[in-house]
Amino acid sequence: MSSSDHPPFTALTELSSASLGASILSISDEFFAQAFHLLLPKPAQSLKGQFGPNGALYDGWETRRHNPDNDWAIIKLGTTGTINGFDIDTSHFNGNEAPAASVQVLYIGEGEEPPEANDARWALVLPRVPLGPSARHFFTVPETQAVNCVKLNMHPDGGIARFRVYGNVIPVHPKYPGDLFDIAHVFAGGRVVFTSDQHFGVGSNLILPGRGKDMSDGWETKRSRQPGHKDWAIIKLGAAGHLSHVVIDTANFKGNFPQHCELHAITSDSDIPPHPLSYSPPSTCYPSEDGALTTKEDEWALVLPRVQLGPHREHYFQLESAGKSAFTHVRLTIFPDGGVKRVRVFGSKEQVLGEEVALKGFEHADTGDLIRDNVAVEGHISLRKIPALLLTPEAFAPYGQVIQSYPDITSAPPSVKITLANFGTATKYHKLSLLESSYPGEVSATTGISVYRCQPVEVAKSGTRKEVVLNALERHPFTNQAFLPMGQDNDSAYLVVVTKNGLDDRPDIGTLRAFVARGNQGIAYNTGIWHQPMTVLDRPMDLACVETQIGNGEAADCEVIKLGQRVIIQII
Numbered sequence: 001m002s003s004s005d006h007p008p009f010t011a012l013t014e015l016s017s018a019s020l021g022a023s024i025l026s027i028s029d030e031f032f033a034q035a036f037h038l039l040l041p042k043p044a045q046s047l048k049g050q051f052g053p054n055g056a057l058y059d060g061w062e063t064r065r066h067n068p069d070n071d072w073a074i075i076k077l078g079t080t081g082t083i084n085g086f087d088i089d090t091s092h093f094n095g096n097e098a099p100a101a102s103v104q105v106l107y108i109g110e111g112e113e114p115p116e117a118n119d120a121r122w123a124l125v126l127p128r129v130p131l132g133p134s135a136r137h138f139f140t141v142p143e144t145q146a147v148n149c150v151k152l153n154m155h156p157d158g159g160i161a162r163f164r165v166y167g168n169v170i171p172v173h174p175k176y177p178g179d180l181f182d183i184a185h186v187f188a189g190g191r192v193v194f195t196s197d198q199h200f201g202v203g204s205n206l207i208l209p210g211r212g213k214d215m216s217d218g219w220e221t222k223r224s225r226q227p228g229h230k231d232w233a234i235i236k237l238g239a240a241g242h243l244s245h246v247v248i249d250t251a252n253f254k255g256n257f258p259q260h261c262e263l264h265a266i267t268s269d270s271d272i273p274p275h276p277l278s279y280s281p282p283s284t285c286y287p288s289e290d291g292a293l294t295t296k297e298d299e300w301a302l303v304l305p306r307v308q309l310g311p312h313r314e315h316y317f318q319l320e321s322a323g324k325s326a327f328t329h330v331r332l333t334i335f336p337d338g339g340v341k342r343v344r345v346f347g348s349k350e351q352v353l354g355e356e357v358a359l360k361g362f363e364h365a366d367t368g369d370l371i372r373d374n375v376a377v378e379g380h381i382s383l384r385k386i387p388a389l390l391l392t393p394e395a396f397a398p399y400g401q402v403i404q405s406y407p408d409i410t411s412a413p414p415s416v417k418i419t420l421a422n423f424g425t426a427t428k429y430h431k432l433s434l435l436e437s438s439y440p441g442e443v444s445a446t447t448g449i450s451v452y453r454c455q456p457v458e459v460a461k462s463g464t465r466k467e468v469v470l471n472a473l474e475r476h477p478f479t480n481q482a483f484l485p486m487g488q489d490n491d492s493a494y495l496v497v498v499t500k501n502g503l504d505d506r507p508d509i510g511t512l513r514a515f516v517a518r519g520n521q522g523i524a525y526n527t528g529i530w531h532q533p534m535t536v537l538d539r540p541m542d543l544a545c546v547e548t549q550i551g552n553g554e555a556a557d558c559e560v561i562k563l564g565q566r567v568i569i570q571i572i
């Protein structure tokens, strides 16, 4: 039976999976094979011909023979949910399979003792049903109340390989509607509702808790061979949300991570919104004039333009056009193919954005540097709280380079040349950034190394988060500029706030991005990139600065302007 033949309830969340944290609370017996196998995410394997001290080995739960009553296993679900169906799988049990099964459920409150087998509250939701050898048995039931414990009864004894309980999560959301949280998370009610391909790893792994343990518990598509190929997964969010930022985790995907990805978002009443190439039932597609089925691709908002990904690492990206709508689905597209471990889509149920305001231009700098005309700047910015995300080379690439080593060299960007050095006592990460200077020859600018001893800035608190007000930006028109923390540990941190230059030769506030750099990360701003003057957090830091300058305080060295509006940087 292919997965497409499985009953509809198998598209819901597998509440009993160990991947969600489900566990065995108690059992009547597990003499031949332990009950925890019931909850494993991987399909049962044959252990034919392998024996242990008690008998033949099985990848499942198997009890002693001749039970005069019935065996049972009590399971705590990974999260509270309503149940719509069961998959009782007797794969590889033949001659010793359980002849019949039944299922009871109940809910226990926070801190309550685990239920006993004879607890009066057990409600029978699947009366006794026959089972056969080496087969999956699907049973649809009327949706139950919210429960978190399930009792699987075997009549009278025998073996069952896997027990899968499908249903809908009772979402867990923050108390305050303006709080940021991962709206895609399975515990928030998120569901992966479509994948273009999941040959090696299923799409539902993308929203599981934690970072998993190896390459098997991510979403992985098969290798594509056509030029221009792409794969995609659609996640229905646990609530309509105003999106802030996304985390794309390629943990354990070291040679098969996607080269690039992008993220779209949509607001749709459909479980599976219309999307390219999935000519699914007409209800989610739209006939064009010539009657061909089309999909309203333009309904999807591009919230993360195509970005590069790296191996075996978490990537943090702020989302664009975010905050303007409450989106119900996101679509992650990977190019050309590959594996992604997790996707975390952070947002809030209530808009935390300020009203749209036009920037009133850039006030005259009061630093004596270049004085700019105080011209109103075209353009708008939602005075939303710009999230400052952990710095990664891929997210910072449009603005500069990250200067760092990697605890696991397989997680370094593939473009970085890495060799041993110093007779094998060092690992060298070659030329992570090059020094640039385009000063006219006659100004005799020189390249040097300075040290900035920076004191931490005052930070405000908003709930549990720290906030810093951005009020000035600077740029160096003729040189790039590197900052390298000196003698700092991982607990030190500094803020990196950048924008690209706009067509009006002023900061393009729409490209504003903020990052938190750790004490073991240096940065190099590309020439001309507007950036907040060095801003360290929490504790003083010494940073070496490599740049080319004339050194006479001229604007050619450093041009400073002040924002006419408060922009709040929220440390995530």
Ligand SMILES: NC(=O)N[C@@H](O)C(=O)O
Pocket (backbone or CB within 6 Å): 032, 054, 055, 056, 057, 058, 062, 065, 095, 096
């Ligand atoms: N696991 C195993 O050995 N089972 C058989 O011996 C049996 O069904 O008793």
